[in-house]
Amino acid sequence: MTSSLEISIQDTSKTYRPGITAGDILKEIPRKNTSEIIAAQLNGKPIDLFAPITESGKLDFVSVHSAKGLEILRHSTSHVMAQAVKELFPDVKVTIGPAIEDGFYYDFDSPRPFTPEDLERIESRMKEIIKSRLPFRKASLPREEAIQFFRELGENYKIELIDSIADEEVSMYSQGNFTDLCRGPHIPGSGTIRAFKLTKVAGAYWRGDEHNRMLQRIYGTAFASKDELKRYLELLEEAKKRDHRKLGKELDLFSISEEAGPGMIIWHPKGAMLRYLVEEFERKEHLKRGYQMVVGPQILKRELWEKSGHFDNYRENMYFTTVDETDYGIKPMNCLSHMIIYKSRIRSYRDLPIRYFELGTVHRHEKSGVLHGLLRVRQFTQDDAHILCAPDQLNSEILGIINFVKDVMGIFGFEYSMELSTRPEKSIGSDEDWQRATTALEKALQDLDCEYEINEGDGAFYGPKIDIKLKDALARSWQCATIQCDFTLPERFGLTYVDSDGSRKRPVMIHRVILGAVERFLGVLIEHYSGAFPLWLAPVQVIVLTITDRTDAYAVEIAEKLKEQDVRVELDLRNEKIGFKIREARNLKVPYMVILGDKELENQLVAVRKRGQDLTVSMDVLQFIDSLRHEIESRSF
């Protein structure tokens, strides 16, 4: 160790004796809000306030209000939770407990599952630990000693974790009588935790592998202040009101019937209209971009699925049936008939690229525990296309698709994230082809300056893919668009084209969807708009409300005029007060109300009330129709 340390804070540099801690240095500095400082960073590396500094460098302090600070606070709260659990349930074994987005969790191997009542007990115990202001302490141990330590405690998961760490020394953190293997850093003491809450219990496999033992995971969250925690919990409540399953019922869009079967969506008139509108939009956008519409059968012979590789690689997700002693597979993907269309005649290089588009309905046997409203179903319709092109067209085709995705997401106002998924273990095709395809996808992402993450081993069995993910109301992300390269299917199906020199060449295939599954997309869309759809997508665009039955005839006349102009209009002639009708129309989130009373009848006008505004504007019906048309065309929200 050096005899002195050179530490710079902001622009000033100072010499310290070794063994000094960031906490000691903090005390010397006159500054406000030192109580907000919960950790530090030395040369950008997070460190504890209480652990001795071992090297010279640039020191920054981490506030609990920063993202990094919050992460440390949450991680430390998970340790306090583990301590509480160990105290209450001594036979529980601890595993891991990281901070995650919006909170933390800790996984325990418990002889019996935790109940919601246990959660309350754990919370109370945590509060006591926080009140007793236990300091966090750090120690570095040679790995053998650490293993010995955990062996004596019977904490075999910790031993397994140490085994996977290469370092000669491992760090341990303690507060009170609880010691955990941990990289740190941590808050100075349990007293620093001001606001936390345990939110849910769930099963989780050890190391995320379903072949391993199922552990008990407790989720929680912590914030710098009680107010922030309260605000977060309120936000969660608000988000739950946007849940598409709740809105689907309230707005009468769709249902899922136990009688009909799980994971099967039944679209009611308003939901079916919404769906129709999105599909019509899709068809037009595809035709604009040089796609051709095709339609294939719902079931295809089993031999064809064997040929494509689906039978070997995707069988567990497929449904099968037998017709006249011949086995058929219900399609889980749309590619096969598209291949057959391509093969139906000889193709020239002049024909390429060929882009087949199908709103294809597929069935997949999804495990029962994963079904989730519209977002995870067993029957769904993809806005699917297969592009067959020459190898040198691959890049421009991928660029075209990414731009297509960008355009469409822009129209709906979605923010999205992109991922590049590489070769999984269970897959077909040569390494060279996988490499070529992965490179092509990555190059396109880079050409368009897209931000993306790499998802190692998460590709389809036939090729790598770019996935575009959208978030639901509760910030869970769902894969929607995907772009997948495939060299295998053209090979398996013997697809060729005649090149300019007269030789037969193998085309490359791209599988791609823009919305993904229409069901899933609509689920996310409902949450995105909280059910208040922009005019062009609203199943009911205008509702005509009468004040007394003296205006019934006039209301019918106005509704007819709107209908003639393709406005989706409903009429409310019920014998109810206008306040009641307005309340109901509001709750149904209809974009426009037209309110008709004696005044409107007399002046031959309509009183228009726009969603979200509490005032009505009187105008001529033609003027109203004109403004509607304008808003629909602009697809504005």
Added chain:
RNA sequence: GCCGGGGUAGCUCAGUGGUAGAGCAGAUGAUUCGUAAUCAUCAGGCCGUGGGUUCAACUCCCAUCCUCGGCUCCA
């Protein structure tokens, strides 16, 4: 599929080993009313399904289906 919660009227939810409740929605009648709920009356339930325990089960036990939150998997 796995772990844990939950299934009571169309919806949202109370309830209890001893004849099943509310609000909203629905039907009927009254009210003709100007921007977020008019009043009254009526009707509505195999308490998810199948077994078991009990004199008696919506309630306790077992199984099963569906659903919710996670995990794994996925568009």
